[in-house]
Amino acid sequence: MKVAKFGGSSVANATQIKKVGEIIKGDQERKFIVVSAPGKRHKDDFKMTDMLIKMGTAYISNEEYEEYFTKVLGRFNEIILELNLSQTLIEEIEVTIKQTLALNVDSNMKMDAIKAIGEDSNAKIISAYLSDIGISSSYINPKEAGIIVSDEPGNARILPDSLAKIYTLRDKDGVFVIPGFFGYSEEGKLVTFSRGGSDITGSIIAAGVQASLYENFTDVNSVYTVNPNIVENPKEITTLTYKEMRELSYAGFSVFHDEALIPAIRARIPVCIKNTNNPEARGTYIVAEREVNDQCVSGIASDTGFCSLYVSKYLMNREIGFGRKLLNILEDEGISFEHAPSGIDNMSVIIRERNLTPEKEEMIINRINNELHPDTVSLQRGIAVIMVVGEGLVNTIGVANKATSAFVKANVNIEMINQGSSEVSMMFGIQANDLDKAITALYHSFFD
Template identity: 70%
Template sequence: MKVAKFGGSSVADSIQLKKVGEIIKKDPKRKFIVVSAPGKRNKDDFKITDILIRLGNAFLNNDAFEEHFSTVIQRFREIIEGLELDTSILSEIEQSIYTVLNANYSNEMKMDAIKAIGEDSTAKILSAYLNSLGLQASYVNPKNAGMLVSNEPGNAQILPESFSKIYALREEDGILIIPGFFGYTEDGQLMTFSRGGSDISGSIIAAGIKAELYENFTDVDSVYSVNPNIVDHPKEIKTLTYREMRELSYAGFSVFHDEALIPAFKEQIPVCIKNTNNPECPGTLIVSEKAPDEKCVVGIASDTGFCSLYVSKYLMNREVGFGRKLLNILEDEGISFEHAPSGIDDISIIIREKRLTSEKENIIIERIRNELHADTVSLQRDLAMVMIVGEGLVRTIGLAKKATVAIADANVNIEMINQGSSEVSMMFGIQSKDLNRAIQSLYSAYFE
């Protein structure tokens, strides 16, 4: 049995959904289908989830929400009419929105329920469409599928007892269409995963039914070794390990939500990234281990929007508890950190800029000076992180030299290096303005 997940671009309109129908028909092993909400039809278009969020915010703020409601309904009307389905589905979608808006939920729970309408509606539409093609298909609500999650609105986590419940789906007849992005608490409250969580849903279902393969259909033929917006026609990656994909996802590769592979990883289920618009292309296969003769470096990922909090104090290394006290200050202010390379007398804490407002910055710096008596405290913004990713990277001689030479050849200064914390990645911090030059030079060094 296979699990196939179709992302927002794959279900954006009736034309795309017809392609999805053909893909499902061609392989009877595709018994479990997980879908996202309709995404963008072109670069200037909108995602249904974004409009639902605006609708929810407007309603909760007592503002006019009717325009957003009309936009959502019109989009689904076009899809339903394009698939020549009964318009009763549209009435059901309208009713589901009003039911949520008028429900006696907290604001957080109401927003989660509103956001989930996109995926839920897509699943109902696809189920009806497959039946119109003569296939036996049924919509399965995540509650009935066994998707039990923690009570954390907008950031739900799957509960361990879910997997045995999901396994029972193997006994169901026909094709099962399951909306992604949300589950239910033990007391029946709808909760969504973090944004992009339909990938998480697909991985959970694949792990629960112990699938032979989890196919993730998107709008690219494969994962590329570098961002194609920075390097023209980069090489495709044929095979990745789970750890490599997770590192790439974290560091800016947008194909997968960076938490998505964890359930599949634990069950060692292979994952294949495929293109809805070119389903015959083999895509990129993600496995637990790759052949020893494969190339070490598989990709170069990057992301902007970081800052570095630098703290220096003479004999810091002899002061017991200094690091704990420093991190406690961040915790008190609700700030999580990404990396923390350190020396004898200094430490740099890498933080996502969006988490550190100017107000928080001033509070944290003042507390470090007063409570830790640091000699120097400073913050450097507008940093980019570049990550070289590959299994066996730390055991391969000369890879770090190749990276530093390539960055120097691009006339880019390295602000930070962090390698020892990971066996599959080597990270460099540089100024955001230098990112494209550094990436192009690194790609040339490793892949050309």
Template identity: 60%
Template sequence: MKVVKFGGSSVASAGQIDKITKIIVSDASRRVIVVSAPGKRFSEDVKVTDLLIQLGESVRIGVDNEKAYQQILDRFEGIIRDLGLDQKVLEQVVKKINDSIFRIKQQDPSGLDALKSCGEDGSALIVSAYLNHEGYATSYVNPKEAGILVQDQPGGALVLDESFDHLYQLRKREEILVIPGFFGFTKEEKLVTFSRGGSDITGSIVAAGLKAELYENFTDVDSVYCVNPMLVDNPRQLTSLTYREMRELSYAGFSVFHDEALIPAFKQKIPVCIKNTNNPSAPGTMIVADLPEREHHVVGIASDNGFLNLYVSKYLMNREIGFGRRLLQILEDEEVSFEHAPSGIDDMSVIIREHQLPKQKEEIVIQRIKDELQVDMVLIEREMAMIMLVGEGMNQTVGIASSATSAFHKAGVNIEMINQGSSEVSMMFGVKTEGLAAAVQSLYRTFFD
């Protein structure tokens, strides 16, 4: 049995859904399908999930957003019409959207998550209906029916271990099963969504629960590239990666995969293959537990902007027991999550996503640090970017850091921070956002040309 997940671009239109139907039925072992919400059909298009969020936020503050509502209905109606499906499918989709809007108006705390999930739910209803229309026995399976149980953390659900036993029971069914991604249910039957891009997480959870032989993740690229192709022309394609490498790359800006998605598959040692819906014959990229020794230890260069550096300095900080804990406690109190915290003898940096610390909250955090920790200096540097070299066994290879710093020097980009710690898989560099592209291009020439 294979579990197959199709991303937003793969279900964005009737033509794409017809394409994935051919992919599904071309292999009898592709028996369980997970789908995203309809994505962009062209570069200026809007994803259905974004429209649902716009609509939900408007309803929440008592504003009717007729434009977003109609755009959502038009997207689903167009797909259903072009596939030649019965209008009853559209009625099912519209009913779920309207029910979710009603729940938001009634101030139901799960109403917004319910509305956000309507994109994936609509895709699953349409794909299952179209497979049946084409003569293949297929069932839509709601995550509640599948047994996907999660913790009650709206917008950031975590799966409960008992879900995997429930999912295994789906192996008894003989028809093709289509499951909407992105959401599950608490034990109290409350709908809760994963974080954005969470359909990848659903796919991995389902593959782990079913103990699938392979988890195929279809997207719109032939494979994973070793660097962002928007920064480097014709970068090298990666035919294979380990789970740890892919997780590091996903976390640090590779948009192919959600950074949490591989964990369930990794625990069950289920191989993952990233493939292209528009070119299904391409071999794709295999992600596995272990790989034989490679000639090159750096396999990828990930990069992302939108960070800030919270820098704190205090003389004899290293002798002050609990300083780091109290600093991070202030961030926790203010509901700010951090990414990295490299430190020295008298100073400490905390790397934070910029959206986590808006300007109004910044003043509160800085004042609390001054008052409660009596520091010599505290400052915030915004417009930071992170660049990550990724590869198994890098820290056992002589000269990686030297080659990397030389590449930054050649690019004329100053390194603001270096962080490796005990990781064997990655080495991270912080730079100003303006130097990101030049630094990545220089690193690519150093390690791949």
């Protein structure tokens, strides 16, 4: 049996939902269907979740929210009308929105409930449509499905007992449509995952029912070796390992939420990324292991929005606990770090810029000076991170030479290299304004 998850672009309107219906009809093994909220129908359109957030924020702040309410309801009504479904559906959705806005709970819990309306309503609509075209379909709420999560609004994590409860769904007949993005705490509170969390729901269901395959339907035929917005017509990747996909997702590949694969990885469920608009295409398979050849690099990912905190102190290597103290300062200020390459007298800590406000920056630098007494401490913003990823990379001769030669040809200065902390990736830090030419040079070096 298969679990199929359909992203926002795949369920953005009635036309796309009809394609979903044909895909489910075409394979009786597709028993569990996880759906997102409606995404953009065109470039200038809005995502349903974004509109719900605006509505919820305005309502909680006692501001005008009716415009957002009308847009949300109108979007769902348009889908229902074009699918020729009963108008009782839109009436139920309207009641749900009003009841959710009126909930007498704290603002975080209310906002989670509001954000979940997109996925929940879309699941009910899609289930009704599948029944209408002759598929024995049922909507199933995440609580009923057994998705029990931690009580962390906007950042829920699946609890260990959930998988055994989800497994019991295997014994039920028919196709089940499950809204993504949220679950319920042990106390019965609705709690959402982080943004992109419908991928997490799909992975959890696949692991729970021990699916033969988890299909993730999106709007591309496959994962590409590099961002197609930077390099024209890049090569497709046919097979990736879990480790490779995790590294690529972290560093900017937008096909998957970077936490989404964890439940599938632990259950060793193979994953296939497929195109709703071209379901016959092979797609990209993500598996536990793959055959490694001389072309060990599978993909090149990149992301911007980083900064580098540089600390230098003579004989740092002899000062026991220096690194721990430095990272403790970041922890005390609520800042997580991404990478921390170091030398005998210096240490760099890579941080997401969005986590480091100017006020936090000043406080952290003052604490480092006062508590660690370094020779130098500085912070550089505008850093981009590039990850060269591939199984067998650490044992393949010449990969670093190829990469650094590409940077030389592109006339790009390398601010930082981190190799060895991962057996499947090599990380480079450069100035963000050099990113496109660096990526282009790396692609030609490894894939032409």
